Amino acid sequence: MGELLDKTAALDAAYHMGTYTRKPVMFVRGEGIRLYDDVGREYLDFVSGIGAVNLGHAHPAVTAAITEQAAKLVHVSNLFHVEHRARLAEMLVMLAGGGRKVFFANSGTESVEGAIKLARRWGKLNKGPECYRIITAERSFHGRTLGALTATAQPSKQEAFAPLLPGFTHVPLNDLAALEATVDETVCAIMLEVVQGEGGVHPCTPEYLTAVRTLCDERGVLLVVDEVQTGMFRTGPAFAHQAFGIEADIMTLAKALANGLPIGAIVATDEVAAAFAPGDHGSTFGGGPVICAAALATVHELGAGRLGEQAIVVGAYLKDALTAYAEKTGEVADVRGRGLMVAAELSRPIAARVAEGALARGVVLNNIGDSVIRFLPPLVCKEAEIDTLLATVQAVVEEN
Numbered sequence: 001m002g003e004l005l006d007k008t009a010a011l012d013a014a015y016h017m018g019t020y021t022r023k024p025v026m027f028v029r030g031e032g033i034r035l036y037d038d039v040g041r042e043y044l045d046f047v048s049g050i051g052a053v054n055l056g057h058a059h060p061a062v063t064a065a066i067t068e069q070a071a072k073l074v075h076v077s078n079l080f081h082v083e084h085r086a087r088l089a090e091m092l093v094m095l096a097g098g099g100r101k102v103f104f105a106n107s108g109t110e111s112v113e114g115a116i117k118l119a120r121r122w123g124k125l126n127k128g129p130e131c132y133r134i135i136t137a138e139r140s141f142h143g144r145t146l147g148a149l150t151a152t153a154q155p156s157k158q159e160a161f162a163p164l165l166p167g168f169t170h171v172p173l174n175d176l177a178a179l180e181a182t183v184d185e186t187v188c189a190i191m192l193e194v195v196q197g198e199g200g201v202h203p204c205t206p207e208y209l210t211a212v213r214t215l216c217d218e219r220g221v222l223l224v225v226d227e228v229q230t231g232m233f234r235t236g237p238a239f240a241h242q243a244f245g246i247e248a249d250i251m252t253l254a255k256a257l258a259n260g261l262p263i264g265a266i267v268a269t270d271e272v273a274a275a276f277a278p279g280d281h282g283s284t285f286g287g288g289p290v291i292c293a294a295a296l297a298t299v300h301e302l303g304a305g306r307l308g309e310q311a312i313v314v315g316a317y318l319k320d321a322l323t324a325y326a327e328k329t330g331e332v333a334d335v336r337g338r339g340l341m342v343a344a345e346l347s348r349p350i351a352a353r354v355a356e357g358a359l360a361r362g363v364v365l366n367n368i369g370d371s372v373i374r375f376l377p378p379l380v381c382k383e384a385e386i387d388t389l390l391a392t393v394q395a396v397v398e399e400n
């Protein structure tokens with residue numbers, strides 16, 4: 001442990017609320033997929049700030065956009081026009097296929113919170129005052145503020161904060177009959193992650209997702225797709241649901257949109273967005289000039305670098321390598337995910353120890369619970385780095 005890490009850990013213990021269990025490492029610099037700690041050790045990053053740094057660390061175009069804008073103007077609020085905000089909204093609408101409007105927030109949970117409000121407002125205006133229920137999937141994760149936490153169907157995260165919001169129902173993922181039985185005239189929206197991230201990397205099946213879209217059309221219910229983790233080319237296309245040929249009525253974004261700076265966005269069809277009137281929703285910081293300059297540079301670089309295509313190719317390489325390892329050793333019970341959002345379900349409950357052992361060997365990994373290792377590298381990740389990852393995982397699993 002370096003001296004700076006020691007001091008910082010002591011300050012955290014004394015002054016920061018105990019909401020996080022932090023690792024005994026402090027990163028002070030990054031470049032691409034690489035991170036460097038306070039004593040100069042190099043690491044390969046397969047977490048990327050929990051899927052927030054898709055371009056890799058300290059991308060020069062993003063750094064230039066931030067510094068240039070920060071030197072000119074940092075904040076004016078939403079009372080005034082901001083060029084980068086308007087241009088970013090246009091870019092997101094184009095990526096989503098046109099015919100949409102955007103609202104900018106500051107995080108994933110705030111985007112979800114706004115999406116819940118928008119869906120309720122649309123339901124009440126179009127289908128009557130009793131149309132406000134929202135259906136989400138068991139094991140989902142949509143955030144930690146009270147509305148988003150109610151949508152998050154994980155009792156372990158909810159119970160301590162009851163009572164939560166009324167009007168939410170949870171159904172098993174990929175079970176169309178359960179969903180059909182739950183949708184009635186009080187339901188304004190169904191909200192899904194295309195691949196459940198925090199719940200352990202569980203994808204929707206293509207049949208389910210397309211059938212949910214059809215069900216929404218038949219019953220006049222909105223489809224809200226939470227793309228906070230799956231968006232921004234993480235799984236290949238700009239937004240994961242686009243791979244299934246379906247459209248979202250409302251989509252939430254955050255995480256990688258500004259390559260690691262705090263931002264969130266709600267993208268809704270013109271018809272749905274019209275349910276919000278002036279004063280219905282707002283944010284002091286949402287869509288600020290610096291964040292939007294960073295996001296514009298991020299979206300441009302993700303596209304120019306064809307990183308969605310790289311995510312598909314390198315993600316397939318990772319899944320193949322994990323599958324071969326599973327077949328050879330029996331240490332991996334399941335490999336799942338899309339693009340560079342991949343998980344290995346271990347056969348033994350040693351995921352936390354594997355992540356710890358890998359960190360000691362210079363590979364940053366994330367475990368979800370006892371058995372799942374999640375891989376969310378920056379999209380600039382190459383096959384050679386996957387080879388190092390696999391060799392490390394193999395060595396650490398053998399030690400345990």
Ligand SMILES: Cc1ncc(COP(=O)(O)O)c(C=O)c1O
Nearest residue numbers: 107108109141142143197228229
């Ligand atoms: C799908 C999804 N929605 C919402 C959130 C909440 O985002 P944030 O932590 O930025 O509030 C997350 C965070 O992991 C997420 O994965």
